[in-house]
Amino acid sequence: MHAAPSPAPDVPASVLGLAPVIPVVVIQDVADAVPLARALVDGGLPAIEVTLRTPAALDALAAIAAEVPDAVVGAGTLLTPEQVTAVCGAGARFLVSPGWSPRLLAAMQDAGVPFLPGVSTASEVVTLLERGVTEMKFFPAEAAGGTPYLKSLAAPLPQARFCPTGGIGAASAPSYLALPNVGCVGGTWMLPADALAAKDWGRVTELARGAAALAR
Numbered sequence: 769m770h771a772a773p774s775p776a777p778d779v780p781a782s783v784l785g786l787a788p789v790i791p792v793v794v795i796q797d798v799a800d801a802v803p804l805a806r807a808l809v810d811g812g813l814p815a816i817e818v819t820l821r822t823p824a825a826l827d828a829l830a831a832i833a834a835e836v837p838d839a840v841v842g843a844g845t846l847l848t849p850e851q852v853t854a855v856c857g858a859g860a861r862f863l864v865s866p867g868w869s870p871r872l873l874a875a876m877q878d879a880g881v882p883f884l885p886g887v888s889t890a891s892e893v894v895t896l897l898e899r900g901v902t903e904m905k906f907f908p909a910e911a912a913g914g915t916p917y918l919k920s921l922a923a924p925l926p927q928a929r930f931c932p933t934g935g936i937g938a939a940s941a942p943s944y945l946a947l948p949n950v951g952c953v954g955g956t957w958m959l960p961a962d963a964l965a966a967k968d969w970g971r972v973t974e975l976a977r978g979a980a981a982l983a984r
């Protein structure tokens with residue numbers, strides 16, 4: 769009898785278990801990727817979502833994967849199966865999308881790393897549960913109904929668990945994290961535009977530390 773193949777040690781079992789707060793980063797200059805990721809890790813936020821919103825994103829992801837071993841780097845803003853293949857090649861250890869389609873979901877399910885398809889309605893949650901997916905991104909969290917909406921979903925759909933993202937800040941994050949169906953929250957509040965423009969990595973670390981301290 770053959771032993772079952774064990775998963776690679778660096779593949780996380782779930783995105784929601786990585787950290788209470790996932791910084792969502794938009795990297796314009798690939799040279800910023802490694803110092804930015806180190807600043808977040810130093811502040812206690814090791815799970816980092818690099819959005820595919822800039823031409824530098826794929827190289828930034830690869831640089832973090834190669835040079836910041838304490839980071840768990842994932843890819844966000846995924847819209848196509850081709851992007852899923854590209855980010856996995858660059859070293860992404862988790863996948864996030866703002867919304868989902870059957871085609872995109874199939875690619876994420878085949879990728880061999882955990883993933884969070886984006887949802888904002890009860891019907892999408894039911895459809896994903898039907899397909900065996902229980903962890904999702906709730907996006908855009910504040911605009912789609914915030915904590916009252918997630919509380920309402922928890923009663924009929926307790927098996928679904930979420931990473932709410934979109935419009936969340938240090939003040940609102942704790943009320944999301946207190947919900948039973950929330951595993952972590954995503955956001956950009958620890959990465960203010962002026963700090964990034966000034967490459968003020970010390971400030972990023974300080975804000976990340978504050979975000980990490982919001983954990984239950």
Ligand SMILES: O=C(O)C(=O)C[C@H](O)[C@H](O)COP(=O)(O)O
Nearest residue numbers: 819844845866933934935955956
């Ligand atoms: O890029 C994506 O795939 C997205 O889904 C959007 C991001 O999650 C939000 O832009 C988060 O940004 P804040 O609202 O500033 O927290």
